[in-house]
Amino acid sequence: MPKCKKSEGQAIDYAYKVLPPAEEVPFKEHLKNCQDCTEAVESYTAALELTDQAQAELVVPEYALRNIEMNVYKRLAASQEQTWFSRLGTYFTSVGSPFGRYKTAAVSSVAIALIVAAVLIGKPPQPEQTFQLTEMQSAEARIEEYREQGIQWNLEEALITHHLRNDAWETESQLNRMKEQAQGTSWTKVADKHLQNLQSGTLNKTQQN
Amino acid sequence: MDKLIDDEMLVAQFQAGRQNAFDELMKRYKSKIFSYLLRSVRNYEDAEDITIEVFFKAYRALENWQPKAKFSTWLYKIASNLAIDYHRAKARNPVYALDDAEIPETHLVATDIHSDPVKQLEEKERGLIIREAVDQLSPKQKAVFMLTRYEGLQLKEVAETLDMAEGTVKVHLHRAVKRLQTLLRPLWENNDI
Numbered sequence: 001m002p003k004c005k006k007s008e009g010q011a012i013d014y015a016y017k018v019l020p021p022a023e024e025v026p027f028k029e030h031l032k033n034c035q036d037c038t039e040a041v042e043s044y045t046a047a048l049e050l051t052d053q054a055q056a057e058l059v060v061p062e063y064a065l066r067n068i069e070m071n072v073y074k075r076l077a078a079s080q081e082q083t084w085f086s087r088l089g090t091y092f093t094s095v096g097s098p099f100g101r102y103k104t105a106a107v108s109s110v111a112i113a114l115i116v117a118a119v120l121i122g123k124p125p126q127p128e129q130t131f132q133l134t135e136m137q138s139a140e141a142r143i144e145e146y147r148e149q150g151i152q153w154n155l156e157e158a159l160i161t162h163h164l165r166n167d168a169w170e171t172e173s174q175l176n177r178m179k180e181q182a183q184g185t186s187w188t189k190v191a192d193k194h195l196q197n198l199q200s201g202t203l204n205k206t207q208q209n
Numbered sequence: 210m211d212k213l214i215d216d217e218m219l220v221a222q223f224q225a226g227r228q229n230a231f232d233e234l235m236k237r238y239k240s241k242i243f244s245y246l247l248r249s250v251r252n253y254e255d256a257e258d259i260t261i262e263v264f265f266k267a268y269r270a271l272e273n274w275q276p277k278a279k280f281s282t283w284l285y286k287i288a289s290n291l292a293i294d295y296h297r298a299k300a301r302n303p304v305y306a307l308d309d310a311e312i313p314e315t316h317l318v319a320t321d322i323h324s325d326p327v328k329q330l331e332e333k334e335r336g337l338i339i340r341e342a343v344d345q346l347s348p349k350q351k352a353v354f355m356l357t358r359y360e361g362l363q364l365k366e367v368a369e370t371l372d373m374a375e376g377t378v379k380v381h382l383h384r385a386v387k388r389l390q391t392l393l394r395p396l397w398e399n400n401d402i
Contacts, residue, residue, distance in 0.1 A: 009379075012386045018357070018364060046397045047390040048358075054339035055359060060243045064257060068239045069232060071257075072264040079265070138228055 004036040011037050015044035066153060070146030077139040151187045154178035155194070162198065171198055216280035223271055231271070235264055238281065241360065242288050248355050249292040251340060259295060263288045278369045285360065286370045289352045296348040335396070342392040350385040353378055 010027050013019035019027060031038050158174035161167050172195065179191035214222075216237070222230035242263055247256040266287050274283065346354060352371055356362045364382075368375040 009383055012383050013379075016357075016382065016386060018382075043390050043394065043397075044386055047386065047393045050339050050393050050396060051343055051358070051389060054336045054343075055248055057336050058244070058247055058251070058340075060240060060247055060256075064253060065239055065243060068243070068257070068260055068264070069235050071261045072235065072268065075261055075265045076268060079269075142228070142232070 004034050004040075007034065007037050008040065011040040012044055015041050015048060066150060067146070070143055070150065073139040073142040073146065077143065080139065147181070148185070148187075151178055151182045151185070154181060155187075155190065158194070168198060168201070217276045220271060220274060220276070220280055224274075231268060234267075234280070238284055239264070241281075242284065245285070245288055245355060245360055246292060248343075248359060249351060250295055251344065255295065259288070259291050262291055266291075279366070282362070282366050282369050285356060285362065285366075286372075289356070289370055293348045293352060296351075338396075339393060342389055345392060346385050346388055347381075349373075350381045350388070353381040354385040354389075357382060 007027065007030060010019060010023060010030075014024070014027055014031075031041065154174060155178050158171050158178060161174055162171040175191050175195050175198065179188050179195070182188050182191060214233075216234060219230040219234050223234070239260060243256055243260045246259045246263075247253065250256050250259065263284065267284060270287075274280075343351065343354070349371065353367055356367045356370060357364065362370065364375055364378050367373075368378045371378065373381075
């Protein structure tokens with residue numbers, strides 16, 4: 001710790017490079033004559049350099065960022081769904097006063113009856129026009145979009161593994177994962193085609209050996 | 210989408226009903242926010258969860274957002290608040306901290322270094338020790354330190370982000386640097402750097 005308390009804050013600011021320009025020149029002059037502050041600046045600088053090195057090791061891998069958007073939209077869709085149900089609950093509880101002490105049971109019964117009716121009729125209950133799920137639909141569309149993007153990434157990764165590492169086993173695993181992720185889409189055919197190509201390539205290699 | 214379009218313009222487009230504008234904002238900031246949160250919480254899964262929460266909250270609030278400050282400052286504000294909440298919850302819940310398989314926060318960095326510096330200060334361990342030192346800062350000191358040091362925010366922007374006066378930001382910053390200097394001093398005093 002510097003004994004020159006007067007300039008301690010400036011020593012930190014100088015080491016941190018946030019010292020206002022107007023104070024920088026006088027402080028540099030001060031440093032020429034103050035051993036305490038010089039040592040303090042060196043010491044703060046050393047601490048900051050150490051933390052910089054350690055923090056630089058914390059790198060966000062590319063794959064960790066891939067699903068952020070899709071998960072945000074999933075979160076939005078889930079929240080919208082929750083809101084829908086809570087609105088439904090609010091709607092029923094708001095008309096619950098005539099039910100008195102049996103309100104909860106009555107509300108539950110009505111809700112169950114509506115769900116059963118909806119299942120039988122094949123149409124979801126729509127007590128209010130304001131329950132338009134545009135945001136949720138939008139979120140779902142985005143989820144699908146990002147899902148497709150994820151499938152494409154996995155395919156690219158599998159091809160990179162095959163071409164750069166020539167690792168047939170890992171490539172096959174990645175293609176199978178991609179196929180699983182692509183269930184219900186035309187991407188499964190793409191996965192099958194690549195799996196077939198991979199298999200024939202592997203067989204050729206085996207024959208050569 | 211044109212990279213020249215600034216964030217605030219994208220927000221205006223989103224408010225006008227263009228969903229893609231929000232996607233572009235996420236694309237621009239997901240890495241920065243994730244990195245910031247990773248440095249703060251030091252756990253990939255938690256950093257990812259909080260990043261998702263940041264954009265979720267932003268999406269919900271963006272409709273009424275007014276450009277009083279930069280969009281990025283506002284986004285960091287959400288992230289900082291969530292990170293501070295995370296650290297508070299973690300401090301209240303010791304079981305959670307143990308689950309994280311991390312060194313308890315009461316662990317004294319300097320004491321360990323003095324006890325057996327040669328064996329303990331291998332490269333990876335040293336990085337861990339330094340990050341542990343950063344973890345010993347208070348949530349606000351840590352937020353100020355991270356935002357200024359690694360996110361490149363100006364003191365004024367940090368003040369807006371954390372709802373503090375600029376002078377208070379400086380105070381937190383000074384305390385953070387002094388604390389780090391105290392905790393890490395044994396590393397260079399023992400000629401380990």
